[in-house]
Amino acid sequence: MKSSIYIGRNIGDGYKPFIIAEAGINHDGDMKKAVELVDAAAESGADVVKFQTHLPEYEMLESAGSAVHLENENLYELLNRISLSKDDHRALKRRAEEKGIIFMSTAYCREAIDFLDEFDLPGYKIGSGELTNMPLLRHIARRGKPMIISTAASTYQDIDDALQSVVKINDQIALMHCVFQYPTRPEDCNIGVIPVLKRKYNIPIGFSDHSQGITITLAAIGLGANLVEKHFTIDRNWPGPDQKASIEPDELSELVRGVDEIHRALGTQKAFLEVEKSATDLFRHSLVITRDVKAGDILTEDNLGIKRPGTGISPKEYEIYLGRVVSVDLPAGVLLSLEHLVQ
Numbered sequence: 001m002k003s004s005i006y007i008g009r010n011i012g013d014g015y016k017p018f019i020i021a022e023a024g025i026n027h028d029g030d031m032k033k034a035v036e037l038v039d040a041a042a043e044s045g046a047d048v049v050k051f052q053t054h055l056p057e058y059e060m061l062e063s064a065g066s067a068v069h070l071e072n073e074n075l076y077e078l079l080n081r082i083s084l085s086k087d088d089h090r091a092l093k094r095r096a097e098e099k100g101i102i103f104m105s106t107a108y109c110r111e112a113i114d115f116l117d118e119f120d121l122p123g124y125k126i127g128s129g130e131l132t133n134m135p136l137l138r139h140i141a142r143r144g145k146p147m148i149i150s151t152a153a154s155t156y157q158d159i160d161d162a163l164q165s166v167v168k169i170n171d172q173i174a175l176m177h178c179v180f181q182y183p184t185r186p187e188d189c190n191i192g193v194i195p196v197l198k199r200k201y202n203i204p205i206g207f208s209d210h211s212q213g214i215t216i217t218l219a220a221i222g223l224g225a226n227l228v229e230k231h232f233t234i235d236r237n238w239p240g241p242d243q244k245a246s247i248e249p250d251e252l253s254e255l256v257r258g259v260d261e262i263h264r265a266l267g268t269q270k271a272f273l274e275v276e277k278s279a280t281d282l283f284r285h286s287l288v289i290t291r292d293v294k295a296g297d298i299l300t301e302d303n304l305g306i307k308r309p310g311t312g313i314s315p316k317e318y319e320i321y322l323g324r325v326v327s328v329d330l331p332a333g334v335l336l337s338l339e340h341l342v343q
Helices: 031-044 074-081 086-097 112-121 134-141 156-166 191-203 215-222 249-265 274-283 315-321
Strands: 004-006 010-014 017-025 048-053 102-107 124-126 147-150 174-177 205-211 227-231 286-289 302-306
Touching: 004 174, 004 249, 017 031, 017 249, 031 048, 031 249, 048 086, 086 102, 086 112, 102 112, 112 134, 124 134, 124 286, 134 147, 134 274, 156 174, 156 191, 174 191, 174 227, 174 302, 191 205, 215 227, 215 315, 227 249, 286 315, 302 315
Parallel strands: 017 048, 017 227, 048 102, 124 147, 147 174, 174 205, 205 227
Antiparallel strands: 004 010, 286 302
């Protein structure tokens, strides 16, 4: 598998982390709201605005049920009510292109993938619920586009099986750590697994974050996440099951800035930086004459000390200079230099 993938730009180690603004179904079936979400995502500086493509009649049984975060609304009925038409998808993709942001949408069945073919998506985001749907994964893999696969409620064996099912067809894969809880409590986020996944699979690893706020998302970047996905909305008071786990536009903009700053702050080498020189000169120390000495005197602990600034001989060499003979008269308070010594 490849160590990086390309969706509008490179995603992987050494590249700026990729940010997916997950509009999802926060539009509640209202195209005016959906357009607002595209505009807000673009204005924030996110790389992608992502929706969800649901075809309930192919995706699930009408009796599939509900969940706590759905506020007890039947899932089939909910998705049937808020699903976007092809014309809606077309309009949103066009709007995204006008605003300079990538349009993507997650599909949950083969028919929805076929539905999206017209839109020539640059990649596919696959939800955690589809991780074990090997026929669907292979159906997507045959498109030859990058695949971003979420891994909530899964084991390493589940992930291995999913990767094995597609890797011979498509090796452009990224994995997203994720937790099936809306919103996710900080103690359940388990983001320490991100570097573990990076070592194990050597492919781009990200975090699909359902926690409240942006703190955990930013922490994931510090742990090496190559991409992050965050639900966002215009107003958390809008109706919908994902609003509580969503951030608003000002938070999304703050997230984008924070990710950029963390990326610029990360490094892997411990080295002297040119920007540190003035502080180093001021706060480090040098060998200093502490008592008046005459030409011919020997340097001892009584007349050779260590003081700031750090522009002279390093105190690491203190013992080397003890016993050396001074070649000129020197008053106390002078930084010692080689020119002051008998050679």
